[in-house]
Structure formats: C-alpha cells, structure tokens
Amino acid sequence: MNFVSAVSCLLMFSLALLGHAGKCPKVCSCDGTKLTVACVGKNLTEVPKTVDEITVKLDLRNNNLQELPRGAFTHTPYLTHLNLQRCNINRVKEGAFRALGRVVSLNLAYNKIDILLQESFDGLSSLKELHLEHNRVEEIQPGAFTQLGFLNMLAITHNQLVYIPNLAFQGLNNIKWLRLSHNSLNNLAHEAFAGLFTLSRLSLDHNELQFFPTQAMSRLREVTRLDMSHNPMIYLGEESVSMAKLTHLYLDHLSLQDLSEQAMSGAPLLTHMDLSHNQLRYLEPLTGPKNLGSLNLTGNPLYCNCYMRPLKRWASAGGIKVLGACAGPPHLSDEPLKAVALLDLRCRSRGETLKDDLEKDDESAQTPTAKPKLKVKCPADCDCDIEAQHATCEGRGHTKVPRGFPAKTQLLDIRSNHFHYLPSNSFPGSGQVVSLHLQFCKIHEVESGAFQGMKNLLYLYLSDNDITFLDSGAFTGAPQLTYLHLDGNRLGQFPGSALVLLPNLFVLHLEQNAISKLEPTGLLSSKTPHLKELYLTNNSIASIAKGALDSAFLATLHLDSNQLTEIPTHALTVAPNLEELRLSKNLIPFLGPKAFLPVSQSLKRLYMDHMGIEKMSMDSLEGLDIGLKALTLRGNKLENLPDLNLLKGLEVVDLQDNPLLCDCPLLPLRKWVEKVGMEVMATCGSPPEVKGLKVHEVHVFKSCQEGKSHEPEATRPPKLNTRKLTPKGFGSKEKQMKPKLKKLHTTKRRPQTKPKETKKKKKTL
Numbered sequence: 001m002n003f004v005s006a007v008s009c010l011l012m013f014s015l016a017l018l019g020h021a022g023k024c025p026k027v028c029s030c031d032g033t034k035l036t037v038a039c040v041g042k043n044l045t046e047v048p049k050t051v052d053e054i055t056v057k058l059d060l061r062n063n064n065l066q067e068l069p070r071g072a073f074t075h076t077p078y079l080t081h082l083n084l085q086r087c088n089i090n091r092v093k094e095g096a097f098r099a100l101g102r103v104v105s106l107n108l109a110y111n112k113i114d115i116l117l118q119e120s121f122d123g124l125s126s127l128k129e130l131h132l133e134h135n136r137v138e139e140i141q142p143g144a145f146t147q148l149g150f151l152n153m154l155a156i157t158h159n160q161l162v163y164i165p166n167l168a169f170q171g172l173n174n175i176k177w178l179r180l181s182h183n184s185l186n187n188l189a190h191e192a193f194a195g196l197f198t199l200s201r202l203s204l205d206h207n208e209l210q211f212f213p214t215q216a217m218s219r220l221r222e223v224t225r226l227d228m229s230h231n232p233m234i235y236l237g238e239e240s241v242s243m244a245k246l247t248h249l250y251l252d253h254l255s256l257q258d259l260s261e262q263a264m265s266g267a268p269l270l271t272h273m274d275l276s277h278n279q280l281r282y283l284e285p286l287t288g289p290k291n292l293g294s295l296n297l298t299g300n301p302l303y304c305n306c307y308m309r310p311l312k313r314w315a316s317a318g319g320i321k322v323l324g325a326c327a328g329p330p331h332l333s334d335e336p337l338k339a340v341a342l343l344d345l346r347c348r349s350r351g352e353t354l355k356d357d358l359e360k361d362d363e364s365a366q367t368p369t370a371k372p373k374l375k376v377k378c379p380a381d382c383d384c385d386i387e388a389q390h391a392t393c394e395g396r397g398h399t400k401v402p403r404g405f406p407a408k409t410q411l412l413d414i415r416s417n418h419f420h421y422l423p424s425n426s427f428p429g430s431g432q433v434v435s436l437h438l439q440f441c442k443i444h445e446v447e448s449g450a451f452q453g454m455k456n457l458l459y460l461y462l463s464d465n466d467i468t469f470l471d472s473g474a475f476t477g478a479p480q481l482t483y484l485h486l487d488g489n490r491l492g493q494f495p496g497s498a499l500v501l502l503p504n505l506f507v508l509h510l511e512q513n514a515i516s517k518l519e520p521t522g523l524l525s526s527k528t529p530h531l532k533e534l535y536l537t538n539n540s541i542a543s544i545a546k547g548a549l550d551s552a553f554l555a556t557l558h559l560d561s562n563q564l565t566e567i568p569t570h571a572l573t574v575a576p577n578l579e580e581l582r583l584s585k586n587l588i589p590f591l592g593p594k595a596f597l598p599v600s601q602s603l604k605r606l607y608m609d610h611m612g613i614e615k616m617s618m619d620s621l622e623g624l625d626i627g628l629k630a631l632t633l634r635g636n637k638l639e640n641l642p643d644l645n646l647l648k649g650l651e652v653v654d655l656q657d658n659p660l661l662c663d664c665p666l667l668p669l670r671k672w673v674e675k676v677g678m679e680v681m682a683t684c685g686s687p688p689e690v691k692g693l694k695v696h697e698v699h700v701f702k703s704c705q706e707g708k709s710h711e712p713e714a715t716r717p718p719k720l721n722t723r724k725l726t727p728k729g730f731g732s733k734e735k736q737m738k739p740k741l742k743k744l745h746t747t748k749r750r751p752q753t754k755p756k757e758t759k760k761k762k763k764t765l
C-alpha cells in the first residue's frame with residue numbers, strides 16, 4: 001500500500017465516521033469514536049432500527065420491549081455488548097439474536113422471561129457471558145444452549161426453576177461457572193449436568209434441595225467450587241459427595257443435623273469446607289479429604305464433650321483450622337473449639353455419655369459469670385436463643401409442655417422432664433421447629449394430634465419414654481417427619497398405623513421395645529416409600545410374616561438381639577436395596593441353603609455374631625459373591641464354613657471365637673486366609689493339639705491330600721495322627737496344590753464370575 005492510498009483510506013474512514021455521526025436514533029446518545037449507543041429508560045417498545053451498523057455496544061436498559069422478535073438485531077452485526085436489562089421482556093423468540101456472531105456479553109437480567117426456548121440464543125456463537133438473573137424462568141427446553149459453544153458464564157439466578165432435566169446445558173463446551181442460585185430447585189435429573197466437562201464452579205445455593213444430588217454432581221469432573229448453602233438438607237450420608245476435583249464446598253445454612261464421616265469420601269482434594277450455621281452437635285473426623293485446611297463450624301450448637309475428641313485430634317494432627325464455638329456444656333459455652341484443650345472434652349460417667357448434658361443444671365448454678373441475656377419471649381424455666389433459633393428447657397422439672405417459644409425456634413430441646421402424657425396440640429406456634437427433643441420425659445401416651453401444626457418438623461426424639469402404644473393419629477400434622485426415634489420405649493407392636501401419615505419417613509429407630517412380631521399390615525411398603533433405615537435391635541421379635549419387610553427402599557435393617565429362630569428369607573423377597581442386615585444375637589443354629597438369595601444383589605454387610613450357629617449349608621451364602629463386603633460370624637459354634645473364596649468382594653471378615661475343626665475339610669478356608677490380604681481372626685477349636693492356634697499358623701493342613709475332595713460336608717476325615725506329615729516345605733507343597741484347587745473351584749463356580757475375579761486382581765496389583 002502506498003502513501004497516497006493509505007491517506008485516502010484514512011480519509012474515507014474519517015468521512016464515514018462523520019457521516020455516521022448523524023445516524024443516531026432520536027432518543028439515544030451515541031458516541032461515534034467508541035461506537036457505542038445508549039438509549040436508556042426511554043420507554044422504547046421496539047429495538048430502534050436506525051442504530052448505526054458499526055455500533056459495538058448497545059445499551060437498551062429500562063425500556064418496554066416485551067417481546068424480542070426473530071432477527072431483532074440483524075442491522076447491528078458488529079455488536080460485542082448488548083444490554084437489555086429491565087426491558088419488560090417476556091418472550092425471546094427463536095432466532096432473536098441471529099446475526100450477532102460477535103457479541104461476547106448479553107444481559108437480559110430483570111425481565112419476565114419464563115421459558116428458554118430451544119433456539120432462543122441461536123447465532124450468539126461468540127457469547128462468553130449470559131445474564132438471565134431475576135427473570136421468571138421455570139423451564140429450560142432441551143437444546144436451549146446448544147449454540148453457545150464459547151460461553152464461560154451462565155447466570156440464571158433468582159428465577160423459578162424447580163427441576164433441571166437431563167442434558168439441560170448441552171452444548172456449553174467452554175462453560176466455567178454456572179449460577180443457579182435463588183431458584184426453587186428441589187430435583188435435579190441424574191444427567192442434568194452431563195456434558196459440562198469444563199465447568200469448574202457451580203452455584204446452587206438458596207434452593208430447595210433436601211438431599212445432596214450425588215448422582216448429578218458426580219458428572220461434574222472438573223468442578224472445584226460448589227456452593228450448596230441455604231438448602232434444606234438435614235443429613236449427608238456416606239459417599240454423598242463424589243467429586244474428584246472439588247476443593248471448596250459450601251454447605252452453610254442448611255439444616256444438617258448429622259453428617260456421615262464418610263460423606264466426603266469421594267472428595268479427596270477438598271481443602272475448604274463450610275458447615276457454618278447448621279444444627280450439628282457433633283462431628284466425626286471426615287474420611288476422604290487428604291488436605292483439608294479449614295472447616296467452618298461457626299453457628300452450630302456444638303456440644304463439647306468427649307465425643308468431640310476425635311474431631312479435635314484429627315484437626316490438630318492434620319493442621320486443619322476449625323472455626324466454631326461450643327454451645328455447651330455450660331462451662332465451655334461460647335468457648336472457641338480450637339481453644340478447648342483435649343482433656344476438657346469430657347464425659348464424666350457412663351450415665352453421662354448416654355445423657356451427656358444432664359450436668360448442665362448444677363454447673364450453670366455454679367457459674368456466676370453467666371452472660372446477661374437479652375430479654376426475649378421465652379417460657380419460664382427455659383432458655384431461648386433467638387439468634388441460634390434454639391430453645392431448651394431440659395431437665396427443669398416441667399410437668400406440662402411449656403408454651404410460648406419464639407416463633408422462629410428451630411430446635412426445641414425439652415428432654416428430661418416429666419410430662420407423662422402429651423395431649424393433642426402440645427406445641428402451638430411451633431411451626432418452624434425442625435428438631436424436637438423429648439427423650440427421658442416419662443411419656444406413656446401420645447394423644448392423637450399432639451404434634452399438630454409442626455409442619456416443618458424433621459427430627460423427633462421420643463426415645464427412652466414409656467410409650468406402650470401409638471395411636472394412628474399420633475403424628476398427625478407433622479407430615480415432613482423424616483427421622484423418628486422411638487427407641488427405649490415399651491411398644492408391644494410395630495406402630496405401623498401411626499407411620500402411615502409419614503410419607504417422608506427415612507430413618508426409624510425402634511430399638512429396645514417389646515415388639516414380638518412383624519406383620520405386613522400397614523407396616524412399610526407403599527405407606528412409607530422412603531424408609532431407608534429401620535432399627536429393631538433388642539425387641540422380642542420371634543416371627544416375621546411374609547411381606548412384612550417389603551420395602552423397595554430399605555437399605556439398613558437391624559434385627560439383632562431378638563428371638564428369631566430362622567433367617568427371615570421369606571420376608572425379604574421385596575427388599576431389593578437392602579445393604580446392611582444385622583441378625584446377631586438371635587438363636588439360629590442352622591443356616592439353610594440360599595438364605596440370602598432374595599437380597600443378594602444388594603447386600604453389602606451381614607452381621608451374624610453370637611447366634612449359636614452350628615452349621616451353615618454350603619450354599620447358604622449363595623449369590624453374595626461380588627457384593628458382600630463385610631461378614632461377621634463371631635462367637636458361633638461353627639466347626640466349618642462354606643467356601644469364602646466365592647465371596648470376591650469381602651473386605652472385612654470376623655470369624656473369631658468359633659470352635660473350628662482344623663483339618664482337611666477346612667483347607668479351603670486356610671487357603672483363603674492365606675490368599676486374602678487382610679487379617680482374618682480365626683482360631684482352631686479342635687483337634688486338641690492345635691486348640692487356640694490361628695488357622696493360618698497351624699501346620700496340620702500340610703498333610704491334606706491334593707486330589708482328595710475337601711468338601712466339608714463329606715464325612716469326617718481320618719484322625720490326624722494316622723496321616724503322615726509331608727517332609728516338604730509348605731510352600732512347595734502349595735505350589736503343587738494350586739492348579740488342582742483352582743480347578744476344583746472353577747468347576748464349582750458359576751462361569752460368569754470368573755472374568756470378574758481376574759479383573760479385580762489386576763486392579764489390586
């Protein structure tokens with residue numbers, strides 16, 4: 001390019017600018033050098049058509065556009081920034097933004113858009129930021145974002161989303177931050193976030209999620225920050241959070257009352273965790289995160305007794321900064337947890353480890369330095385903490401349920417009083433209470449409607465009272481009840497009819513009652529569709545009718561310390577999710593064939609200690625091959641066991657205190673003990689020469705003949721001393737034996753389990 005043409009070019013450009021300077025819509029202000037046009041607050045009803053074609057920034061805030069038609073901006077193809085905030089827009093037609101292939105920022109906040117149509121954002125192929133805050137979006141159509149391959153940030157906060165369907169955000173191939181705060185989300189489809197491979201930050205705070213959306217979250221492989229605060233979650237179970245790269249997790253202002261120590265086991269990189277303003281009284285050390293640096297427990301009613309020691313130890317060992325103060329016992333009240341010495345975290349006696357906070361009364365009497373409290377509405381002989389939304393009248397000798405708690409009270413603790421019975425409508429004005437403690441109150445009767453109006457009640461503790469019977473209307477008016485503690489009462493029957501009113505029941509504690517049988521009527525199944533954990537330890541259950549335990553969701557069932565005489569196989573036929581079954585301390589001398597087959601697909605933990613088991617049918621554990629992780633058989637009368645080689649998934653096994661007969665029929669067990677990489681406690685009970693020795697240490701097995709069938713159900717082998725001991729070392733003998741044993745197993749084993757075994761082995765190598 002020569003000088004002349006360069007000059008003329010410049011000249012033409014300047015002329016063009018001059019010429020354009022005149023082309024500015026009447027109500028707008030235009031800057032010809034910055035190429036910006038602003039028409040703010042002019043009550044415009046349509047996008048001005050006379051905006052200069054070369055405009056790069058167009059600001060149309062505060063107008064009255066109502067609907068954006070197809071092709072609304074085709075005359076301004078060079079736009080990079082478009083601001084349409086507060087334009088009263090209720091509909092964005094398909095193709096409205098066509099021709100805007102250069103726009104990087106589009107602001108549609110504070111409008112009235114209720115649905116994001118499939119092609120609403122077509123054409124915005126360079127868009128990096130899309131603001132849709134403060135609209136009324138309740139539906140995202142599939143494919144709404146497929147054209148936004150360069151979008152980094154999408155904000156749909158303060159809208160009305162309730163549900164996110166599968167693949168809602170498909171096409172956002174460069175998204176970094178997705179903001180969905182302040183909606184009404186209560187459900188996320190499992191694949192809601194599928195395909196977001198670049199997302200590093202997700203905001204889901206201020207929604208209505210009651211459970212951690214484990215499945216949906218597990219699709220987010222690159223997310224490092226997750227904000228879930230201000231959701232009404234009450235519990236985080238094992239492996240709730242399974243997010244490989246997560247470093248920052250915000251779980252503050254939920255209603256968490258409990259958190260499994262395994263909840264974060266799938267978040268190994270977690271460094272910051274905020275659990276402030278929950279309802280946690282205790283916290284166990286968390287397994288999973290290796291580099292946790294800070295844990296915020298501010299605003300939890302932490303009870304600083306011996307149960308907090310493990311946490312404290314864990315925190316100091318790992319250099320974890322723990323924030324939060326003790327709420328009790330009184331002498332440690334308001335003391336920062338980090339300032340409390342390990343030795344001051346005490347439980348004084350066994351009685352107090354059970355009822356750890358009874359000490360409160362006398363100690364608070366001895367504490368003259370108690371801080372003056374603000375005068376608040378609170379019943380006599382109770383303490384109400386407005387800020388923490390807690391009220392307690394524990395152990396104050398009340399004979400009637402006190403009334404007049406602050407309306408915002410969420411945790412109401414009135415345990416250890418003497419109510420004897422709860423009349424209907426015992427808790428007026430307690431609609432905000434989430435957790436109600438009524439342990440040790442000598443209650444023997446709960447009148448129908450006692451909890452009337454407690455529409456937010458999630459946790460109810462009625463443990464250690466004298467209830468013998470529950471009326472079918474006992475829980476009327478508390479439909480959200482999720483965790484119900486009725487242990488330590490005198491119930492003679494399963495309170496099935498009272499539970500029918502509790503569709504959300506998730507955990508039910510009925511330990512230490514006098515229930516003698518389980519019947520199908522009005523019990524579980526469809527009436528309590530979410531019941532996941534049922535604790536019936538230490539009742540006198542002798543019979544369980546077929547169908548009594550049918551519950552598609554039941555995952556944990558404790559039936560230990562009862563009077564069962566057989567495995568309730570027939571009652572477990574419709575419990576396909578059962579993972580943990582405790583049967584210890586029932587007297588069941590014989591375990592028949594296929595005793596657990598109905599639940600074999602799901603069962604992971606099986607406890608059968610002290611059951612007087614003398615004999616187990618060789619196929620009694622059939623079907624548990626892959627899934628079973630823990631098996632305990634401690635303190636039985638077993639001389640032999642089925643072949644545990646078949647249980648490929650076992651991680652924990654306890655065979656202690658059985659009179660195992662250490663002879664050839666036990667060889668498969670011996671081989672298995674050697675093979676598995678865990679400590680198996682199994683000792684010989686006989687013959688006398690090896691009594692008390694560990695199965696894997698005795699040498700009697702050396703002499704077992706290789707070719708001989710070691711089926712333990714075969715008749716007793718010849719006496720030990722009649723067999724000659726081989727002079728060879730055990731190792732070489734074993735080598736000779738191996739192929740034959742293997743062959744024996746392959747013929748017994750079902751063919752499809754074979755490849756899995758080899759796969760698993762490779763993995764562990």
Ligand SMILES: *[C@@H]1O[C@H](CO)[C@@H](O)[C@H](O)[C@H]1NC(C)=O
Nearest residue numbers: 041042043044045046063064
């Ligand atoms: C805006 O325009 C609408 C009609 O288009 C009219 O009813 C309304 O009064 C106008 N508001 C202002 C503040 O000019």
Ligand SMILES: *[C@@H]1O[C@H](CO)[C@@H](O)[C@H](O)[C@H]1NC(C)=O
Nearest residue numbers: 252274276277296298299323
């Ligand atoms: C801990 O939580 C409190 C209350 O939510 C908050 O004010 C504080 O900033 C948090 N501290 C840290 C270090 O995150």
Ligand SMILES: *[C@@H]1O[C@H](CO)[C@@H](O)[C@H](O)[C@H]1NC(C)=O
Nearest residue numbers: 488512513537538539561585
């Ligand atoms: C069973 O409950 C009774 C009281 O109801 C108690 O004395 C006993 O120790 C409990 N047994 C077990 C094994 O928990």
